[in-house]
Amino acid sequence: QQQVKQSPQSLIVQKGGISIINCAYENTAFDYFPWYQQFPGKGPALLIAIRPDVSEKKEGRFTISFNKSAKQFSLHIMDSQPGDSATYFCAASMRGNFGNEKLTFGTGTRLTIIP
Amino acid sequence: NAGVTQTPKFRVLKTGQSMTLLCAQDMNHEYMYWYRQDPGMGLRLIHYSVGEGTTAKGEVPDGYNVSRLKKQNFLLGLESAAPSQTSVYFCASSPFAGGSTDTQYFGPGTRLTVL
Numbered sequence: 001q002q003q004v005k006q007s008p009q010s011l012i013v014q015k016g017g018i019s020i021i022n023c024a025y026e027n028t029a030f031d032y033f034p035w036y037q038q039f040p041g042k043g044p045a046l047l048i049a050i051r052p053d054v055s056e057k058k059e060g061r062f063t064i065s066f067n068k069s070a071k072q073f074s075l076h077i078m079d080s081q082p083g084d085s086a087t088y089f090c091a092a093s094m095r096g097n098f099g100n101e102k103l104t105f106g107t108g109t110r111l112t113i114i115p
Numbered sequence: 116n117a118g119v120t121q122t123p124k125f126r127v128l129k130t131g132q133s134m135t136l137l138c139a140q141d142m143n144h145e146y147m148y149w150y151r152q153d154p155g156m157g158l159r160l161i162h163y164s165v166g167e168g169t170t171a172k173g174e175v176p177d178g179y180n181v182s183r184l185k186k187q188n189f190l191l192g193l194e195s196a197a198p199s200q201t202s203v204y205f206c207a208s209s210p211f212a213g214g215s216t217d218t219q220y221f222g223p224g225t226r227l228t229v230l
Contacts, residue, residue, distance in 0.1 A: 006129065006157075009155075026136050034218075035166075036221075041223070041224075042203050042223060042224075043119070043207075043221030043222050043224055044158070044205070044221050045220075046218045046219070046220075049218075089157055089158065094162075096165070096171075097169075098165035098166075098169075099165070099210060099211070100145075100146040100163065100165050100209065101146075101158070101219070102160070102163075102173075103158075103219060104174075105157035105158040105159070106157055107155055107156060107157045108155075108157050
């Protein structure tokens with residue numbers, strides 16, 4: 001059962017454009033929503049994250065929009081650059097019995113920024 | 116400060132062979148995780164550990180065993196490898212709950228092929 005659905009699977013955006021990746025979740029117990037960026041041959045790295053008590057978080061060119069009632073969240077990359085070409089994973093998390101965050105990942109979006 | 120390191124980077128096994136993947140972190144993190152990454156499926160949690168000497172099952176634990184004898188090391192074992200275990204394996208670690216971040220820090224991955 002895919003608890004976090006991510007779309008699109010792949011995305012091609014012109015340099016300078018806006019890249020938008022969407023995710024939807026089912027479990028209302030999730031309380032932390034990070035986005036991870038992964039370059040080929042590397043491990044994922046945290047890009048930006050949000051908690052459900054806010055509707056938007058912005059860090060530089062990256063913004064998370066969060067809609068709690070719709071159980072959806074999205075990543076917007078403004079002024080997309082070739083260096084942003086990577087695979088992006090959304091995730092949703094809840095605290096485990098021992099306090100650790102248990103992440104459930106989306107299936108990933110391969111983003112390509114073309115000149 | 117190397118972060119999270121994984122050994123080996125690549126491995127080819129024959130069906131039925133056994134092997135151990137080693138993960139090491141030098142950030143004094145309490146929690147450690149093993150994930151597998153397969154095309155179109157994102158990252159799925161295999162096992163995790165909330166402290167030295169403790170382990171727990173994740174989403175896809177069958178066919179794997181783990182041990183955490185030292186805080187900085189987390190081992191993933193395959194007792195009898197199967198072709199279905201062909202994947203890229205990622206280790207991650209995160210600090211104790213209640214800290215300023217819930218970030219999971221990922222290693223560079225181990226690409227395993229089972230023939």
